[in-house]
Amino acid sequence: MDLNSLCYLGLGLISMILLIYICIKSDVRLALLTFIGMVGFGYIVEAVIYNFLSSYQYFPHIIKHEPVYDSALGAIASNALTLPVTATFLAVFRKNLLWVAFMIALYAGIEWLFLELHIYKHYWWKIYFTSIGLCFYFMFAKFLYHKLNGPLKGFLHTFCLYLIISPFSGSLHFIPIMFFSNRYYEFGLFTNQAKDTTAFASIFYLSASLVYVLIAKIHPFPLWVKYSVTGLCMYSATLILSHVGILHSLVWWDIWYYIALSLLCLLFTMYISKSLYKGPLTTRI
Incomplete structure (x- = not known):
């Protein structure tokens, strides 16, 4: 297991711990429905910008036999754990815009770090695209949580x-x-x-x-x-x-x-x- 794998697995572990915390401290049913709904929303967005428009590539070094599938696993880790857990956290605990801005800045920093470590690569994508997208993504999580309530x-x-x-x-x-x-x-x-x-x-x-x-x-x-x-x-x-x-x-x-x-x-x-x-x-x- 190399640095690439440790970084992706570390983010996944932190995300799982946060999801457990959210479920313990809130209505577990509502939290899980919001979380899974945000996974679905992220999958649809990723299908467009990642699968069809080739925006970026992940290098988790977990699937050795095919780099494309290895990258897809990195995309799943991001969109099935890290981002939807954060969005659910912000929605369930009704965090204000300062929290939203902090999380966006945090993910922009993580993205920059992953680029510097060469465990993630942009093609035409930019960090500020991520920041703008996360603003709408986190706001949609609040909307979804409200409707599921x-x-x-x-x-x-x-x-x-x-x-x-x-x-x-x-x-x-x-x-x-x-x-x-x-x-x-x-x-x-x-x-x-x-x-x-x-x-x-x-x-x-x-x-x-x-x-x-x-x-x-x-x-x-x-x-x-x-x-x-x-x-x-x-x-x-x-x-x-x-x-x-x-x-x-x-x-x-x-x-x-x-x-x-x-x-x-x-x-x-x-x-x-x-x-x-x-x-x-x-x-x-």
Whole structure:
């Protein structure tokens, strides 16, 4: 384990400790929903600026066999832990603008340090882009926390539900690809196979998450129909993508894993959907 790994793992450990503190000192349900929602929001932003616009690269030196996947792991560490935990902290404890400014300055300093240590690299991105983006990111966390503090209906229910379930879907979609090379995508967006896979995986999970939300919110159909349709959609998507040459499965369990994942995501989506309808005082379905 080198300096790169220690820096990223250190940030991750600090973030986990802070998340535990937030859960202990506040409504754990509301804190976790806000945290996961901010992970989802960060994933969407990162899909645009990192996956498709190639803004920067991370060097955590954890995944040795593929630098693109190693960089993606660094992006996940940032957007699934460090930034959403900080945003949740600011929102849950209702910190004022001075706190927000301090956190933005702190992350600008960390970004500068990572650049100086050559464990992170800019292409066209700038530190002040991060600072401006974090201002909106932290303000959105306060908005999300406020909305999650009551029962949700209509568009806000759908929007928040999507933000919460999409990172669950996305992480479990891509992590096996990074560590086990069970599949790759050949969509033609990038010449580098791993980069192309990373970009198309974002399109896949964002689209799949929308399907889970839509199926979960269709009330007249019984559960067995919803699960059957979800599994069939994933199976059909896999066959179609394989037939047109976009998806290349490399292990026998690949298709079965993603069918099982789709069913698990639907279960999680329906649970969160009912929780958002009922509001913060409900601790069970």
